[in-house]
Amino acid sequence: MASGVAELIASIDAVADPEAAAILTRFFQVKPGGYGEGDRMIGVKLSTIRALIKPYVRAGWPLPELERALASPIHEHRLAILALLAERAIRAAKPRTADPDESRALYELYLRNTRFVNNWDLVDCSAAPVVGGYLEHRPRDVLRTLVASPDRWERRIALVATHWFIRRGESADIYDLAARVLTDREDLIHKAAGWMLREAGKRVDADELLGFLDANAARMPRTMLRYSIEHLPADVRARYLAARRGC
Incomplete structure (x- = not known):
């Protein structure tokens, strides 16, 4: 994992909260037979993750590095990567910062990795800008x-x-x-x-x-x-x- 992505992941791990993880584990049904079965929570809320990714939205990290990080077994790692992809997709769709190549690359990365977009919060923070944003005029x-x-x-x-x-x-x-x-x-x-x-x-x-x-x-x-x-x-x-x- 590249140093920048590793730095982001480390910052998420640094604020992990075992008590919050126990609550999130129940909330997202990470239990046998639950829709989140097999996932691993470390206890970091989306609001915290959004604040942590903010300095990196324009970092321009290569997408293969983000794709590798998206395969993490930790839920909050995947949430951070998807939130970051979503922010990049929004930027790529704006008229003043439009980047059709970036938009397409984000969309293709997303669709070949839907197995890691495997809970409702992961979908909800990313599907509209990454998938909808690319398909708007297609x-x-x-x-x-x-x-x-x-x-x-x-x-x-x-x-x-x-x-x-x-x-x-x-x-x-x-x-x-x-x-x-x-x-x-x-x-x-x-x-x-x-x-x-x-x-x-x-x-x-x-x-x-x-x-x-x-x-x-x-x-x-x-x-x-x-x-x-x-x-x-x-x-x-x-x-x-x-x-x-x-x-």
């Missing part, structure tokens, strides 16, 4: 491939990636993808889909969300429905919940 067929994956984290990556589009006024992709996971058995997928639907209704077009709910509320997973209607008026929420109960 075909998005890969999202349909990811959302059909047997891997829950790849399905969540597809859904969360649409946040990039939603924040820029585009909502077609999330409605298409959400329809494809109506029968998904994973609560973490229901949460991600509902979250993105809520954001689409809030940021793009409330009537479009209502149209989707009119067509699908009765068969939506309960968690997805509750997340998606969270910002709607109380009477509207009640109507959709009643439709769900009456199915």
